[in-house]
Amino acid sequence: MTAGASRARSVARRALARPLWLRIEPEWAADVVRLALPNAPGATAEYQLEAGPLYCLPPGERPGAFARLDALWVERLGLAGVLRDAAAPFAAELGRRPLCVLRPAALLEEGADLGRYDDAPAVRLALSPRRMLAPEAALAFCTHEVAHVADMLDPSFGYDPHRPLPGTTRPERELARERFRMLWGASIDGRLRERGLPALLSLDGWHALARRAFPQGPPAGLIDALLRGRRPPHDELLARCTCEHGPAPGQPCPLCRFPTHAWGTQAEVAAAAARIAIDFPRWAPPQGACAQCLECYR
Amino acid sequence: MKRRTLLQYLAASGALAGAPQGFAFQALGPTVEVDNPLKAYPAREWEKTYLDQYRYDASFAWVCSPNCTHACRMRAFVRNGVMLRSEQNYDSHKVKDLYGNSATAAWNPRGCSNGFTFQRRVYGPNRLRYPIVRRGWKQWADDGFPELTAENHAKYKFDARGQDDFVRVTFDEAHTYVAKGLVHIAAKYSGDEGRQRLLAQGYGEEMLHHWEGAGTRTIKCRGGMGLLGVMGKYGMYRFCNALAYLDQHVRKVAPADAKAGRLWSNYTWHGDQAPGHPFVHGLQTSDCDLSDFRATKFHLHIGKNLIENKRADNHFFTECMERGAKICVIAPEYSPPASKADYWIPIRPNSDAALLLGVTKLMIDRGGYDAAFVKGFTDFPLLVRRDNLRRLRAAELFEGYHPEDMSHGASARLWRFSDDQRRKLGDFVVFDDRSKRFAPVTRDDVGDKLAQKGIDPALEGSWTVTLAGGQRVELITLFSAYKDVHLKDYDLDAVCEMTSAPKDLVLRLADDLATIKPACIHTGEGINHWFHATEVNRATYLPLMLTGNIGRPGAGGHTWAGNYKSALFQGSAETGPGLKGWVAEDPFDVNLDATADGKDIHTHAHTADEEPAYWNYGDKPLVVNTPKYGKRSFTGKTHLPTPTKAIWFTNVNLINNAKWAYEMIKNVDPKIELIVATDIELNASVEYSDVAFPATSWTELQTPEITGSCSNPFLQIWKGGMKPVYEAKDDLRILADQAKKLGELIGDSRFTDYFKFVHDGRPEVYIQRLLDASTTTRGYRYADIMAGRYGEPGAALFLFRTYPRVPFYEQVTESLPFFTPTGRLQAYNDEPEVIEYGENFIVHREGPEATPYLPNVIVSSSPLVRPDDYGIPADHLGASERQIRNLKLPWSKVKATRNPLWEKGFRFFCLTPKTRHATHSQWQVVDWQLIWNNPFGDPHRTDQRSPGVGEHSLSMNPEAARDLGLAEGDYVYVDANPADRPYVGWKPADPFYRVARLMLRLKLNPGYPYDVVMMKHAPWIATERSVKAHETRPDGRAVSEGTSYQAMFRYGSQQSVTRGWLMPMHQLDSLFHKAKGSMSLIFGGEADNHAVNTTPKETLVRITKAESGGLGGKGPWEPARSGFTPRAESLDMQAYLEGRLTTVKRG
Missing domain, CATH: 2.20.25 (N-terminal domain of TfIIb)
Incomplete structure (x- = not known):
């Protein structure tokens, strides 16, 4: 065995001595370390010093050795601490589930979810390596995400992954999904704020999201209640996401259920109301009707 | 909802994302150890894999x-x-x-x-793999075909075919079911009982005219563009003729009285014919070989797109540039051919006739015409009576007129022009400038023949004469009538207002047409798809008639839309029955001698032609209750349809391509008791059929097939070279087996004999007979062609007079009559109906729907145009009434009128041309074609709203989009007249409305004028199953469960905005013209020849936003932010467009 190989194995043994409940995808670690090294004075040279000998290892051993080295550097750079700090407040809910960190396939897929590792339950956190360049924001994001998983594991939340989204059409379901994201997120941020933990968005930020998700205005008082820390169970939150079929651009027409940006005027709706009511007894004029449907009842 | 699902706007998952419940961090694999790279490399073994891709057995x-x-x-x-x-x-x-x-x-x-x-x-996923029967229909058959009461209608899902499922059956079972169905329908609708049933079902008496007591006449057969495979596709018509046996079985009639089914047309129903051609020259359509472009010096391209739609041979068009020809393109949009043109004349859609009339006026006023040709070959010198607008007949003027003996003339000798036909048509009169007397002329007196008689007809003049009967009438030459009366409405200023065409370009066009020879005009379905295509077609010939640009290389007016030309296998007295020997061999005198000459085959068509446009109009003719005359039929007797109770079609996506398709599915097809489809793919027509047979494709054919083309001279015979995929069989085998099964069911072996040589494994006998019996192929032997005696195995040239083929070459060079009543190219039609409709002169009419002005108005103030309005008020909005109402107004008044539909916001003309990446509905969903056929192709389906790896789109002017608040990539609704579209009686509460309303992506294109949108035609429509799939499948694909049918829309289709129209001018009994398949002349309707053409462009649409184009319906479509798209150009792109990226240093 060469001297270089011996040094490499020594590095690897030190990495293995770290706590096991944090599992980091080698590619994530490699990306994070390469991104973070330039911000840590002298770290790059030190890293290269430790990495150099690994090239002397037999090719089959190199990936594992690099993985261990990068995991070690994630610790040294203080980034593993961000992850642990994010998970720590929810240790009771997470139990023995390891927090597994990996790269998302796309930015939109960032987030935490339940998963399995080594055939045992785990928490899966898809996290953009670049996010770790701003540790405080990363901590807020990770805390928020782990809190979602904590809710999912909390029986009182009643999380059921198979519960369908409200709505009969794809646009309705997509709208409901956006609303659910917003309401659940607001609820979590509210509780984090109550506990003095970092929140993902400001209160104004959540209200802005609420206005976008509910163009006609969110259910009265709901957002404020959530931001104050209220946590309705899963089914109740979903129920608040139903499309109200109001005449707002992009919302489904209550008659044909096609999303529309061309609502009839109040006068047009009123003129056709009696004929519409024959086919739609539960419809009321304030719900509006799209211009094309009004052609049918003109 | 899973948390993962929640996190994703879209499930474009990678490997990690795709395994939410389990993941493992992958280690890198070992790399290859290389001691001495120079020794080891280059390793070329990998190239073998690449090269092997092209290895073949x-x-x-x-x-x-x-x-x-x-x-x-x-x-x-x-x-x-x-x-x-x-x-x-x-x-x-x-x-x-x-x-x-x-x-x-x-x-x-x-x-x-x-x-x-x-x-x-x-090998695609849409292949129809085995015979299938709709479950509900099978149950109906298994239950013994109980009466279709309203309850049973629903029970067996005749009103919900699209929601039923299919049962896989064997070919034998499928043939048995179809045979039982046909026997049942033939019996059910025969005789008095059948008549009462049909009347009780609401069919009018007119629908029983050609029924003639036979239930078989309610059976409609269609071989999809039969020429595409004369054996297998046209063979459908042979099968149809065999139904005479069934009628004989049902009604016990004599052979002569036996009625077979009705033959549905193809060419006209596709809207491909230029319906005005038979009016001008009497021929079904004039088409030269595309290689004739090489001879032209001026190529006028009207509403055609030879670049995109004639891909195999479009080089002949582009070569016009290299060969020094001038090119002018007339089209609303800046089209691919416009980009090749010397000048492009933008025009308001549907106003081409006005432009051509304006050009004609300029040419005549400036003397830009060839007087000798006009006198010799056109009807301009013939005299017209001003009182009744009829041409003056010789017998009316000359007392005791004795018609000249024409029995040895060309009409009788070549075209079997009969005495009876002559009696109906009469002879005509010119004013002879040489003798200064009126002179009779026959239809044979054309070109040199007229000169040989010493007649020099006056082109201009008007006279008042006393007729033989003593009546004083005013006469005028047609030339003077055009020049001094009719064309006054089409001066340059008015025409440019009507058409929006630039004045200088109209003048330039008139000059070019008058001075450049040879000149040709090429049109296509672009202008044929309008209600008044007849007038546009007729108008395209005016400049050609004036300049003698007919019958010469590089000249003529042609269309090439659809491979329709059954006349490639034309019959004659000398050669035999031609194609008719195959499709209409007398079933009661079948020739079973394999060595018989095709000339000796006896024919008898027990079938009758029918235009499916009537099915496409609610299964009825155009009968209108007029205020002035009461109920009146505008469908000539020779055109009348019969009730449709069974349809069998092959190689045609009948339902997908039906204009007003959702009306057919919802309101018309439920009355049809058996729909049978034969196809290679599971398309929308199969989705809505009762029985479907899987056919072999062109590469799998087990028996020889033969074809030809309207655009090239190649006669081609071929077989496949591979085993059929799945259970597919040749069309011809399916037809023969179906006939045999029918015979077995009713105990009549003649059904088998009628396809004897198919059953004997020698179908080439029929091909040899076809070659024997046709003017264009007699002398060829099948075996010689297949052996390569003519250069390439399976190929030869049709025996044309010229290569390239030049229509009317004989007429012009040998002074033979054209196929019109007068024997001349006609600028005037005096059939009584035509005069009544106000179209005796070629006029510009606004469309009955696609116009900003008064629908269907005739733009004219001429006293020689006297249409009948039937008492229908100008503001009547009924579709039937709009079609027949003939109002005449000068342009000064027309331009002050408004179409109420336009006023309601339906302000876009909707062009629906062919796409370059498919042939009508074929290839539309081939993945590769679907990806590059539209700007939204994406093999990853990043936006899961997309119905497939691509989807259909609508092109629109960027400024118009801006004014409507639309952005590129948005989903938009395209709605047409809500009175009857997407189907009559639509309601928001009807789940089918959700299937039928059109939603598609928007693409901005500054090449389109403000009021014009465009979507390519014939994509695979949304069906009930595809919409259900799109709305419920996790991946959102519009692929029907159970059938694998792939729609190209989330909702609706191109056919959501189209409707059936029945043009009165397409339904004459009196039009005299050439029969399409033989050297003879006929009056009235003939399928694909003089029949209703469908007109999908005759619509106005309204565009409204549905969803934003960004992923998940949020924000703009990402490529629209690239800076390279219209109305969102980056600074660099703007600089590029303005030519600022490159500077040229001078000096």
Whole structure:
């Protein structure tokens, strides 16, 4: 065995001595370390010093050795601490589930979810390596995400992954999904704020999201209640996401259920109301009707 | 909802994302150890894998024969029995005719991406794999065909075919079911009882005119563009003729009285015919070989797109530039051919006739015409009576007129012009400038024949004369009538207002047409798809008639839309029955001698033609209750349909391509008791059928097939070179087996005999007979052609008079009559109906729907145009009434009128041309074509709203989009007249409305004028199953459960905005013209010849936003932010467009 190989194995043994409940995808670690090294004075040279000998290892051993080295550097750079700090407040809910960190396939897929590792339950956190360049924001994001998983594991939340989204059409379901994201997120941020933990968005930020998700205005008082820390169970939150079929651009027409940006005027709706009511007894004029449907009842 | 799902706007998952419940961090694999790279490299073994892609075991030639008009001979390469790829056979230069003549080698190479990707259709997921029967229909048959009460209608899902499912059956079972169905329907609708049933079902008396007591007449058969495969596709009509046996069985009638089914047309129903052609020259359509472009010096391209839609041979068009021809394109949009033109004349859609009339006026006023040709070959010198608007007949003027003996003239000798026909048509009169007297002329007196009589007809003049009966009438030459009366409405200023065409370009066009020879005009479905296409077609001939640009190389007016030309196998007294010997051999005198000459085959068509446009109009003719005359039929007797109770079609996506398709599905087809489809793919027509047979494709044919084309001279015979995929059988085998099964069911072996040589394994006997019996192929032997005696195995040249083929060459060079009543090219039609409709002169009419002005108004103030309005008020909005209302107004008044639909916001003309990446509905969902056929192709389906790896789109002017608040990539609704579209009686509460309303993506294109949108035609429509799939499948694909049908829309289709129209001018009994399949002349309707053409462009649409184009319906479509799209150009892009990226230093 060469001297270089011996040094490499020594590095690897030190990495293995770290706590096991944090599992980091080698590619994530490699990306994070390469991104973070330039911000840590002298770290790059030190890293290269430790990495150099690994090239002397037999090719089959190199990936594992690099993985261990990068995991070690994630610790040294203080980034593993961000992850642990994010998970720590929810240790009771997470139990023995390891927090597994990996790269998302796309930015939109960032987030935490339940998963399995080594055939045992785990928490899966898809996290953009670049996010770790701003540790405080990363901590807020990770805390928020782990809190979602904590809710999912909390029986009182009643999380059921198979519960369908409200709505009969794809646009309705997509709208409901956006609303659910917003309401659940607001609820979590509210509780984090109550506990003095970092929140993902400001209160104004959540209200802005609420206005976008509910163009006609969110259910009265709901957002404020959530931001104050209220946590309705899963089914109740979903129920608040139903499309109200109001005449707002992009919302489904209550008659044909096609999303529309061309609502009839109040006068047009009123003129056709009696004929519409024959086919739609539960419809009321304030719900509006799209211009094309009004052609049918003109 | 899972948390993962929640996190994703879209499930474009990678490997990690795809395993939410389990993941493992992957280690890198070991790398290769290389001690001495110079010793080891270059390793070239990997190249073998690449090179092996092109290794093949065998190859075979086949003909790519969709309805593109090219019929390109391709060569397929096979490995391990699998067709891997195809390429051009590159053989055109070798092919010769019987006499050793050859066509130009410039035909090479032929073929396009359709042929190159054909293997993806052969093995594609949309393949129809085995016979299927709709579950509800099967139950109806198994229950013994109980009466279809309202309850049973619903029970057996005749009103919900799209929600039923299919049962896999064997071919034998499928044939048995179809046979039982046909026997049941034939019996049920025969005789008095059948008559009462039909009347009780609401069919009018008119519908029983051609029924003639026979239930078989409610059976409609359609071989999809029969010429595409004369044996298998036209064979459907032979099968239909065999139904005479069934009628004999049901009604116990004598053979002479037996009625077979009705033959549905193709060409006209596709809207491909230029319906005005028979009015002008009497021929079904004039088309030269595309290689004739090489001879032209001026190419006028009207509403056609030879670049995109004639891919195999469009080089002949682009070569016009290299060969010094001038090109002018008339089209609303800046189209691909416009980009090749010397000048492009933008025009308001549907106003081409006005432009051409304006050009004609300029040419006449400036003396830009060839007087000798006009006198010799056109009807301009013939005299017209001003009182009744009829041409003056010789017998009316000359007392005791004795018609000249024409029995030895060309009309009788070549075209079997009969005495009876002559009595009906009469002879005509000119004023002879030489003798200064009126002179009679017959239809044979054309060109030199007229000169030989010493007649020099006056072009201009008007007279008041006393007729033989003593009546004083005013006469005028047609030329004077045009020049001094009719064309006054079409002066340059008015025409430019009507058409929006720039004045200077109209003048330039008139000059070019008057001075450049040879000049040709090429049109196509672009202008044929309007209600008043007849007038536009007629108008295109005016400049050509004035200048003698007919019947000469590089000249003429042609269309090439659809491969319709059954006359390629034309019958004659000398050769025999032609195609008729195959499709209409007398079933009661079948020739079973394999060695018989095709000339000796006896024919008797027990069938009757029918235009499916009537089915497409609610299964009824155009009968209107007029205020002035009461109920009146505008459908001539020769055109009348019968009730449709059974349909069998092959190789045609009948329902997908039906204008007003959702009206058919919802309101018309439920009354049809048996719909049978034969196809290679599971398309929308199969989705809505009762029984479907899987057919072999062109590469799998087990028996020889034969085809030809309207646009090239190649006669082609071929077989496939591979085993049929799945359970597919040849069309011809399916037809023969179905006939046999019918015979077994009713105990009549004649059904089997009628396809004897198919059953004997010698179908080529029928091909030889066809070759024997046709004017264009007599002398050829099947075996010689297949042996390559004419240059390439399977290929030869049709025996045309000229290569390239030049229509009317004989007429002009040998002074033979055209196929019109007068024997001349006609600018005037005096059939009584035509006069009544106000179209005796060629006029510009606004469309009955697609116009900003008063619908259907005739733009004229001429006293020689006297239409009947039937008492229908100008503001009547009924579709039927709008079609027949003939109001005449001068342009000064027309331009002050408004179409109420336009006022309601339906302000977009909707153009629906062919796409370059498909042939009508064929290839539309081939993955590769679907990806590059539209701007939204995406093999990853990043936006899961997309119905497939691509989807249909609507092109729109960026400024118009801006004014409507639309952005590129948005989903938009396209709605047409809500009175009847997407179907009559639609309601928001009807789940079917959700299927039928059109939603598609928006693409901005500054090449389109403000009021014009465009969507390519014939994509696969949304069906009930595809919409259900799209709304419920996790991946959002619009792929029907159970059938694998792939829609190209989330909702609706192109047909959501179209409707059936029945043009009165297409339904005359009095039009005299050439029969399409024989050297003879006829009056009235004939399928694909003089019949209703469908007109999908006759619609106005309203565009409204549905969803934003960004992923998940949020924000703009990402490519629209690239800076390279219209109305969102980056600074660099703007600089590029303005030519500022490059500077040229001078000096």
